[in-house]
Amino acid sequence: MMHSIANCWNAIGRLATAVIAGGCMLYVIDAPAAQRTFVASYGDDSNACSRVAPCRSFAVAMTHTDPGGELLVLDSAGYGIVVIAQSVSIIAPSGVYAGITAFAGENGIEVNGAGIKVTLRGLSLNGLAGSGVGVDFLQGSALHLESCVISGFGIRGVGILGPGEVFIKDSEIRDGGGRGIRVIGAVHDPDVVHLTIDRTRVENNGSHGIEFGGNVRVALNRSVVSGNSGFGVGGDAGSAGDVNELVAESSLITHNVVGIITGTAIALGINRVVVANSTISWNSIGWSVHNDPNTNLYTFGNNAVRLNNSNQVGKAPVSLGGD
Numbered sequence: 092m093m094h095s096i097a098n099c100w101n102a103i104g105r106l107a108t109a110v111i112a113g114g115c116m117l118y119v120i121d122a123p124a125a126q127r128t129f130v131a132s133y134g135d136d137s138n139a140c141s142r143v144a145p146c147r148s149f150a151v152a153m154t155h156t157d158p159g160g161e162l163l164v165l166d167s168a169g170y171g172i173v174v175i176a177q178s179v180s181i182i183a184p185s186g187v188y189a190g191i192t193a194f195a196g197e198n199g200i201e202v203n204g205a206g207i208k209v210t211l212r213g214l215s216l217n218g219l220a221g222s223g224v225g226v227d228f229l230q231g232s233a234l235h236l237e238s239c240v241i242s243g244f245g246i247r248g249v250g251i252l253g254p255g256e257v258f259i260k261d262s263e264i265r266d267g268g269g270r271g272i273r274v275i276g277a278v279h280d281p282d283v284v285h286l287t288i289d290r291t292r293v294e295n296n297g298s299h300g301i302e303f304g305g306n307v308r309v310a311l312n313r314s315v316v317s318g319n320s321g322f323g324v325g326g327d328a329g330s331a332g333d334v335n336e337l338v339a340e341s342s343l344i345t346h347n348v349v350g351i352i353t354g355t356a357i358a359l360g361i362n363r364v365v366v367a368n369s370t371i372s373w374n375s376i377g378w379s380v381h382n383d384p385n386t387n388l389y390t391f392g393n394n395a396v397r398l399n400n401s402n403q404v405g406k407a408p409v410s411l412g413g414d
Contacts, residue, residue, distance in 0.1 A: 126160040128152045132168035149173040149181065149191070164189040164213070172197055176204040183213035185238075190215045193222035193244070203229040210235040218244030218267065225264070231255050242266045247273045248296065251284055254306075259288045264296070271296040271319060274326075276305030276333070283308060294318050300347060303337070304329055311339040318346045323374065325352030328360025328385075335360060340367045350374040350399065353388055354381030362386040365411075370395045380406040 125141065130152050134145035140155040148171040152162050156179055164170070164183035169190035173181075183189030191214060193199045199216040201224075202209050209231060216225045216239065225241035225248045228234050233256040240263045241248040248264035251257050251274040264271045271293040276284040283306040292315045293300040299321035303309050307326060316323040323344040328335035337353070344350040350371040354362040362385065371377045377399035380388045388408040396402050 124155055124157045124160070126157045128156045128160065128162050129165055130162065130168075130170050131165040133166075153177075153179065158207075172199055174201045174203065175209055176207070178204075178207045178209065180210040180212070181214065182210070185213065187213065188215060189213060190217065192217045192219060193225075195220040195222060197222050198224045198227045199241070199244070200225070201227045201229060202231050202234055203227075204231055207231045208233040208235075210237065211239055212237040214239045216241045216244075218242070221245050224248075224250045225267075226250070227252070228255065228257060229253055234258070236260070236262055238262060240265075243268075245269060247271065248293075249273070251275070251286065254284055257284065257286045259286070259291050261289070262291045263294070265292065265294040266296070268297040270298045270300075270302050270321075271316075272301045273299075274301075274303040274307050274309065276303075276307040276335075286310070288312065288314055290314060292317070293323075296320065300324060302326060304333075304335060306333050307335055309337045311337065311342050313341045315343045316345075316347065317343065320348065322349040322352045322379075323347035325349065326362070327353075327355045327381075328362050329355075331359045333360030335362045337364045338367075339365070339369055342369045344369065344371045345373045347374045349376045349379050350396075351378040351388070353379075354383050354386030360385065364388040365390075366394055367391040368393045370397075372396075372398045374399045376400065376404050377402040378408070379404040380408060382406040 128140035129145040131145040134147040136147045136151040138144040140146040140152045146152040150173045156162050158177040162181045167188035191199045223246045225244045227250045230253045236259045238261045242265050245268040247270040248267050249272045285308050287310045289312045295318040297320050300316040300319035300323045303326035326335045353364045377396045390408045391411050
């Protein structure tokens with residue numbers, strides 16, 4: 092006698108039925124992904140991560156989020172480390188604390204997916220007990236880091252280790268044991284990293300503030316780089332054919348060992364730095380330019396390079412005049 096398949100449905104959970112001779116078989120299918128998912132302090136990782144049934148962690152919510160979707164924070168809590176391998180936006184609204192604490196040997200957020208575009212907004216990342224990197228951009232097309240605080244990481248606050256477009260805006264990267272931001276481009280164009288930093292503070296890190304090398308273009312605007320134990324901003328094109336460039340405008344670079352450094356004794360590529368309307372003060376050395384024909388620092392007349400122990404070391408900068 093055939094059994095009615097109506098009795099095979101379970102109202103609790105997501106089940107499917109398959110009719111076989113003489114009976115039926117039940118099996119569980121994965122919960123479908125959604126374009127918009129949610130996490131909350133009262134959430135549960137067995138939920139579907141919907142608005143009415145949020146998840147508890149970023150890592151689980153990612154598995155329920157469509158590529159290109161949004162993962163939204165509903166209230167203040169810590170939501171755990173996460174690896175991102177698809178395009179997504181993780182967003183905490185103003186007034187909500189969305190924390191990620193990384194412990195020994197852990198990174199806060201890893202971005203690692205070919206061609207993906209990721210936005211991180213309003214997050215607070217804390218490194219404890221020898222943790223590694225706050226935000227590690229290993230592979231992707233674009234990363235937008237907006238209104239985030241990254242502090243206490245032992246290796247670096249932000250690591251950018253592959254070609255792509257990276258934008259850091261209205262953020263703080265501070266109090267780490269290593270570099271604040273480290274950017275390493277691939278050898279030879281067109282594999283170039285473009286890094287834009289706007290209205291951001293890079294402060295009190297145990298090594299360099301912003302270090303870049305390889306084929307890297309850095310734009311630093313309306314930002315503060317202060318109190319780092321190495322140089323504030325600097326880089327070197329260490330391979331022949333590489334072009335390493337920085338444009339710094341309307342920024343304060345202060346209380347570092349060297350304010351700005353370009354080129355080193357191993358420089359093989361082209362190093363260019365342009366500085367406009369910026370203040371470089373109270374560093375041990377204001378700026379240092381390696382004496383190499385392919386290394387130059389260009390300065391406008393509206394810069395204030397004053398009150399350093401030595402204002403300038405190495406090759407003389409090239410004056411562009413103007414105000």
